[in-house]
Amino acid sequence: MVSSGARLAVFSPVDSTARVEAVVRRLADAIVLGLLTDGEQLPSEAELAARLGVSTVTLREALMALRQRGLVETRRGRGGGSFVRVPPDSGLEGRLRGLTVAELRDVSDHYAAIAGAAARLAAGRSLPSDLAPLRRSLDEMAGCPSPRLDGRFHIEVAAASQSARLTQEEIRLQADIGPLLWLSRDTPEGQDEMAKQHQAIVEAIERGDGDQARLVAERHVLDATDHLIELRLRLQD
Amino acid sequence: MITSAAPALSRVHDVTEEVFAAIREVRDATVAALAPERPLVADLAALRPLLWSRLTTGPLAALIAGIGFIAAPGLLADAPWYLEWWQQHPSGQPRQLLRDLDPASSAFYDYTHWEWFTGPRVGRERTICGPYVDYLCTDEYSLTLSVPVTVGGAFAGAAAADVFVRNFEAAVAPALRELPKPAFLINAEGRVVASNSARWLSGSVYRGGLAVTPVPGLDLSLVQGPAAE
Structure with a gap:
């Protein structure tokens, strides 16, 4: 028998803010440190989410924050995807x-x-x-x-x-x-x-x-x- | 009058064995979950009801802060590194530990160096790792107890549980207090786990000179000094 507390855990809201921030910091630092270079294509959302151990929803929020900071650019269509952008003053x-x-x-x-x-x-x-x-x-x-x-x-x-x-x-x-x-x-x-x-x-x-x-x-x-x-x-x- | 150490030794033994019993349940459930020829991450979800109940109900919930299975690298077809690991959370509802586990992108998390993994890998039936600052999972001062999980004779990973040192100490303190000071528990390396004396606190290192009695069957010993401190 699973306790009722444990059953509730299944449907509890996941605290995602901290995870979004962690993903943003990790990618932003990687860009500042030159581990990711200008124009480099990031893996697909699904792959990146799996590698970072976060949900795709969390990853999308993180990418949105990175786009707002000008560190990531998303292009649609053929050859589209998310690309690293290194702004001139990011180092x-x-x-x-x-x-x-x-x-x-x-x-x-x-x-x-x-x-x-x-x-x-x-x-x-x-x-x-x-x-x-x-x-x-x-x-x-x-x-x-x-x-x-x-x-x-x-x-x-x-x-x-x-x-x-x-x-x-x-x-x-x-x-x-x-x-x-x-x-x-x-x-x-x-x-x-x-x-x-x-x-x-x-x-x-x-x-x-x-x-x-x-x-x-x-x-x-x-x-x-x-x-x-x-x-x-x-x-x- | 001589105070017998027997009640303290058996209390330490019982508390520790209760945790190991829960870990062996996880081991057995893991072996069942790994039945498919090429097991996947999703197969380990079968462990969750058991893991959650150990974190939320019964006397063990006061001791166990995290519990789960640590896969040997390469065991699962769809993730080279994986922990099915759940932790207590202030909300009362267990949380899964989510980490970037790929050593290529995260220097922290090559987990195969930790004693809670190496002990089971060399076939040790009961590993007590720590006390140590567990910056991988909890950022707390912890003990991690683990046992090997083998499938078809091959090492598949470790079943384990985290016990915060403060909670372990609380569980054995009444028995230690019955003994003359100083009386304290050390791990195999001599690190103090719990104590009845401010002279020897958990985390300090015992370097010899007093009477040492092993706790039967476990890598823990009771150290007792002369009654006058």
């Missing part, structure tokens, strides 16, 4: 223009506090099963650095703290500013320095050195936000 610069230096500094302070506290706790509490994913992410990033792997690495460090709240904050900060921070360091020297800092964070956690783990994790965030703020200051409003 790092475009995103940066939407943020003030004061906002960037505030995010930077918040992020350094979260990342530092999480790394310190991780050093005191992590076990081999927490370190294995960190090592795996370092290896994968050595082969092919990407904002996606970078984000995963930092969430894994936060999870090693054993604090659900710190991890939730890290996830939120990653969604807000993660790709932007990564882009600001996307040069050979920047990549090199980031890789060294990631390595230093993992080593301090492995040694159980909480103070050092906190220091390097804070430094890592502050260096990246410094770069971002320098870039922002150079932009003409």
Whole structure:
């Protein structure tokens, strides 16, 4: 027998707003990061919905929002479909223009506090099963650095703290500013320095050195936000 | 007077085994649902009435926050990666976990590295993964218990359930409180799961030095210190 509560679930309205936003953010970030290129055709609605694990209704709402933002163009008829459009100001610069230096500094302070506290706790509490994913992410990033792997690495460090709240904050900060921070360091020297800092964070956690783990994790965030703020200051409003 | 640890050990055993019993029901229902030669995602919908009732009724609903089946990659003909996974929701009505599961597009969700998957894959009858921050499903501090699902002798995936650490702790706390401080439960790696002492909190790591008694049949142990703390 199925309980009446469970039966009701079948017909309950699905909270789709969050899913629409998640799809919009995912595709918009992919366009900003250049993972999807100008003029590229998106898969069919049915296929895209299935791959993203959302309904076609949710997907259509997301596409409509992306069309309004000028990031997607839909053409009808033969050879029709949804195509990626990269507006001239959609890259790092475009995103940066939407943020003030004061906002960037505030995010930077918040992020350094979260990342530092999480790394310190991780050093005191992590076990081999927490370190294995960190090592795996370092290896994968050595082969092919990407904002996606970078984000995963930092969430894994936060999870090693054993604090659900710190991890939730890290996830939120990653969604807000993660790709932007990564882009600001996307040069050979920047990549090199980031890789060294990631390595230093993992080593301090492995040694159980909480103070050092906190220091390097804070430094890592502050260096990246410094770069971002320098870039922002150079932009003409 | 010596306080026997036996009641605490049997309470921990019983609570955990109740969850495993529900997971084995899911395993059996999954085996039945996977009867077609090339099973599809839609075939797993047959599990839903069972999953929903475990999340909404009976004493287990206070423990189990999420329950379902995690398919081995490539098992289903129409989805290389798939979870038939349902979770409790504040509305009282279970929600399905929907995620982009393709590792090519989502770096987070290659689920085959998690212990709740690797344990069953190597044939371990009972896997207790965690406590860990479950950023894949719940963003909560959780335990995931899992068992292997095999079809015709081949590994098909894992049947599993999520139990929030706070709820597990609430279920065993009365029994731990009967023991002199400190008394706490650890997992196979030494991570504290539940405790009667502020000195040892869930999430901290026990590194040896006190008396350790295994909980029969499970990868959990009871640790007890000298009575004076």
